[in-house]
Amino acid sequence: MPQLKSPMDILRLLDHSNCRQCNEPSCMAFAAQVFKGKKKLSDCPKLDPYVIEQYGEGVESGDRPPTSEEAVEAYVKSLKQEVRKIDLPAVAEKLGGVYQYGRLTLKVLGKAFSVYPDGTLSAEIHTNPWVSVPVLTYITKGAGRNITGKWLPFRELKQGSAWSGLFRQRCEKPLKQIADNDYDLFVDLLDVFNGRPVEHLDADIARVFYVLPKVAIMVCYWRAEVDFDSNLNIFFDEAANDNLDIASINALGSGLARMFEKLAVKHSTGQPFAVSL
Ligand code: SF4
Incomplete structure (x- = not known):
């Protein structure tokens, strides 16, 4: 595990926005x-979960730590080696994918994503x-x-309770904000990824997505009413517990x-939706 030997090493990992969401007056x-x-x-x-995973929570002596980008890159490299x-070919079916043309192909939010035996x-x-990290984690560590x-x-x-504040902050809150600002746009965005409509409680909209073949999420949104604020919650099929780790689930939600x-910004400036993952 890389080591942090001074406050400056830690500061280098932060985004320097001084946003105070950590209840401290500044990143420093x-x-x-x-x-x-x-x-x-x-x-x-605001700190990337993969950076946290790379460093753990402790501070130890050592050489200059890598930047957050270097840490993620190193993690991807280690997963490719795995x-x-x-x-x-032997695990393709278990993972809900197909092995053809010398590569394993999985559907990620409905888009084809392939991995070659050398990790490419x-x-x-x-x-x-x-x-990339959740897909590689799903392949290398998932139970299928x-x-x-x-x-x-x-x-x-x-381990969801330990990460739930981060998930709420980085996934559910931003999505709720988009839905609050422009409900029709939010519905259009859900449609871009072919979410399957489902009946869920009294939600105004509920859609199921397969973020990976065996990792399903359900996005539910309730519009504001006279005595109630709007709300957005994301639910996970229980199999996610065994098919992906909590850091990867959080990263997928944040991503x-x-x-x-x-896409909402592009829409507001009149640009067409160009989907990337
Ligand atoms: S939460 Fe704290 S450490 Fe993180 S970016 Fe905001 S001020 Fe900096």
Whole structure:
């Protein structure tokens, strides 16, 4: 695990926005508190989960730590090395994918995403680390458990309670904001990814997505009423517990929210939707 030996090493990982969401007056103050052991890296909701995973929560002596981009890159590299040890044709069916033309292909939010035996990735659309890491984790660590039909809120997933604040902040809140601002646009965005409409309680809209073949999520949104604020919750099929780790589930949710935000901005400037993952 890379090591952090000074507050400056910690500060280098942060986004320098001084947004105060960690309840500290600045990123520098937060870095100092982490260095003293009074805060954890995960107390910063803007820090990438993969960076947290790379560093853990402790501060130790050592060489200059890599930047957050380097940490994610190193993690992707280690997952690709794990892929090389896996018999992809043998696990294709278990993962809900297909092995053809010398590569394993999985559907990620309905888009084809392929992995070659040497760990090389290719996709029909542009991809980002927020999707590469979960896909590689699904292949290397997932149990391939079938979809159960039982839905759980994020906090009830394994280790979900520890990550639920981050997930609420980085996924559910931004998506709710988009829906609050422009409900019709939000519905259009859900349609871009072929969400399957479902009846869920009294939600105004509920759609199921397969973020991976055996990782299903249900996005539910309730519009504001006279005495109630609007609300948005995301539920997970219970199989997600065994098919993906909590960091990857959180990253997929955060990435999805970022992508929706980008598409909403494009819409507001009259640009066509150009989907990337
Ligand atoms: S929440 Fe993160 S980005 Fe915001 S001030 Fe704290 S450390 Fe900086």
